[in-house]
Amino acid sequence: MIEIQNVRKSFGSLEVLKGIDLTVNKGEVLTIIGGSGSGKSTLLTCINGLEPIDAGRILVDGTEVHAKSTNLNKLRSKLGIVFQQFNAFPHLTVLENVMLAPRKVLGLSKEKAEENAVKQLTHVGLGEKLGVYPTRMSGGQQQRMAIARALAMSPEYMLFDEVTSALDPQLVGEVLDTLRMLASEGMTMICVTHEMKFAREVSDRVAFFHKGVMAEIAAPEALFGAPKDPELQKFLAATH
Amino acid sequence: MFSYTFHWNQALKALPQMLDGALVTLQVALLSMVIGLALALALTACRLSGNRILGGFATAWVEIARNTPALFQIYMAHFGLGNFGIHLSPYTALLAGIAFNNAGYLAENFRGALKAIPDTQTRAGRSLGMTPVQAFRYIVLPQMLRIAFLPVTNQMVWAILMTSLGVTVGMNTDLAGITQELNARSFRTFEFFAIAAVIYYLIAKAVTLAARLLAARMFRY
Ligand SMILES: Nc1ncnc2c1ncn2[C@@H]1O[C@H](COP(=O)(O)OP(=O)(O)OP(=O)(O)O)[C@@H](O)[C@H]1O
Ligand SMILES: [Mg+2]
Numbered sequence: 001m002i003e004i005q006n007v008r009k010s011f012g013s014l015e016v017l018k019g020i021d022l023t024v025n026k027g028e029v030l031t032i033i034g035g036s037g038s039g040k041s042t043l044l045t046c047i048n049g050l051e052p053i054d055a056g057r058i059l060v061d062g063t064e065v066h067a068k069s070t071n072l073n074k075l076r077s078k079l080g081i082v083f084q085q086f087n088a089f090p091h092l093t094v095l096e097n098v099m100l101a102p103r104k105v106l107g108l109s110k111e112k113a114e115e116n117a118v119k120q121l122t123h124v125g126l127g128e129k130l131g132v133y134p135t136r137m138s139g140g141q142q143q144r145m146a147i148a149r150a151l152a153m154s155p156e157y158m159l160f161d162e163v164t165s166a167l168d169p170q171l172v173g174e175v176l177d178t179l180r181m182l183a184s185e186g187m188t189m190i191c192v193t194h195e196m197k198f199a200r201e202v203s204d205r206v207a208f209f210h211k212g213v214m215a216e217i218a219a220p221e222a223l224f225g226a227p228k229d230p231e232l233q234k235f236l237a238a239t240h
Numbered sequence: 241m242f243s244y245t246f247h248w249n250q251a252l253k254a255l256p257q258m259l260d261g262a263l264v265t266l267q268v269a270l271l272s273m274v275i276g277l278a279l280a281l282a283l284t285a286c287r288l289s290g291n292r293i294l295g296g297f298a299t300a301w302v303e304i305a306r307n308t309p310a311l312f313q314i315y316m317a318h319f320g321l322g323n324f325g326i327h328l329s330p331y332t333a334l335l336a337g338i339a340f341n342n343a344g345y346l347a348e349n350f351r352g353a354l355k356a357i358p359d360t361q362t363r364a365g366r367s368l369g370m371t372p373v374q375a376f377r378y379i380v381l382p383q384m385l386r387i388a389f390l391p392v393t394n395q396m397v398w399a400i401l402m403t404s405l406g407v408t409v410g411m412n413t414d415l416a417g418i419t420q421e422l423n424a425r426s427f428r429t430f431e432f433f434a435i436a437a438v439i440y441y442l443i444a445k446a447v448t449l450a451a452r453l454l455a456a457r458m459f460r461y
Binding site: 153 | 358360361363364365366367368369370371374378379382383386459460461
């Protein structure tokens with residue numbers, strides 16, 4: 001369970017998160033939508049401790065992310081995250097990309113790490129690309145590799161930050177399919193996305209962020225079918 | 241007006257001796273590169289540390305190494321330190337001077353290479369649970385070395401040529417030193433220095449070629 005309690009966060013004088021309260025249960029798929037600069041990415045990077053917070057707290061399975069005593073590196077192996085930009089390690093093959101962290105962080109043997117990496121890559125449809133360098137692959141393939149790389153750490157939660165936004169339109173589908181597959185397997189996921197159709201299909205709940213505030217959260221039918229917040233109504237009107 | 245008669249035979253007889261000197265040259269250059277690379281990594285770490293004293297020290301080193309004559313750097317290592325009772329042999333002083341110079345240039349190259357690697361690479365590693373040191377060691381460093389590889393090769397060539405400055409501190413076992421002594425005995429200046437120049441040229445070219453082959457093997461991406 002991820003518990004976000006009254007979290008505030010500023011960059012300089014700009015308050016980006018203005019007291020966010022949100023609980024994500026095991027097995028749940030939560031999508032976050034909202035305009036540019038509303039604080040969606042910042043929230044995700046706070047959840048895995050890449051960014052400090054100014055007030056409130058975030059608990060992952062009861063462990064407080066920003067407590068001094070928390071071993072962040074250990075906690076992060078529970079929390080997979082995939083970003084908008086393709087973050088393939090260009091100097092490593094696809095297989096090596098996926099094997100690196102399990103070997104160095106979890107201390108898996110080469111054989112174990114390789115077996116696991118092959119499994120994850122096959123799962124996202126890249127079983128034929130093991131020896132290829134990522135720069136030779138399409139953006140969609142690189143994003144699927146990034147997903148496999150995160151999954152190889154056996155995370156309990158996956159955070160996705162607009163993983164299809166930098167893709168050519170014809171490549172969006174393959175990545176969304178991968179996310180759908182994970183959702184159907186019961187992975188707990190928080191997805192920041194601009195793909196409304198996708199959000200409607202896979203989400204248990206959808207949250208709408210506006211200027212650092214979670215303005216509305218509801219099941220997709222309710223949020224898309226009968227939006228209450230006026231900003232959300234405007235936002236939905238604009239995305240069609 | 242052009243009455244100099246070439247005496248190539250006499251000069252060529254000294255070739256084995258000069259090739260021995262070339263080996264010493266190569267040895268000094270290689271050692272100075274190994275030491276220079278290690279120092280450059282340490283200087284880079286100092287500059288990244290965020291510590292003002294370490295950072296200032298590293299920046300001063302880089303500035304001096306890159307903006308003063310290499311000859312002075314070698315001179316300082318021999319005669320300058322001698323004033324303080326630290327007596328380095330010509331060989332050690334030459335090695336120290338070139339290593340100092342290499343470290344400064346290489347540290348600057350590393351800095352440029354690091355700038356070319358986006359922060360998101362480190363972030364990706366950290367988000368997989370790596371410590372900052374692991375992210376640097378396994379993600380940033382290999383990419384940095386690739387970007388810096390060509391400048392490192394150039395510095396190696398430069399180090400080979402810099403060894404010739406050793407004659408000014410009494411170095412007499414390397415190619416320049418031996419050539420100089422042969423010249424002093426025979427005054428066949430043109431012949432000896434022409435042969436030495438060809439040897440320097442061939443070493444420099446061989447190093448560049450070897451580096452290119454090595455790069456093709458090491459960097460597959
Ligand atoms: N490291 C940073 N330093 C300063 N300001 C930042 C930093 N990261 C984000 N911001 C600012 O915080 C605000 C929220 O950014 P954030 O990336 O969380 O928005 P977002 O909802 O993800 O937007 P988008 O849909 O464009 O990705 C923006 O105004 C952004 O400029
Ligand atoms: Mg964002």
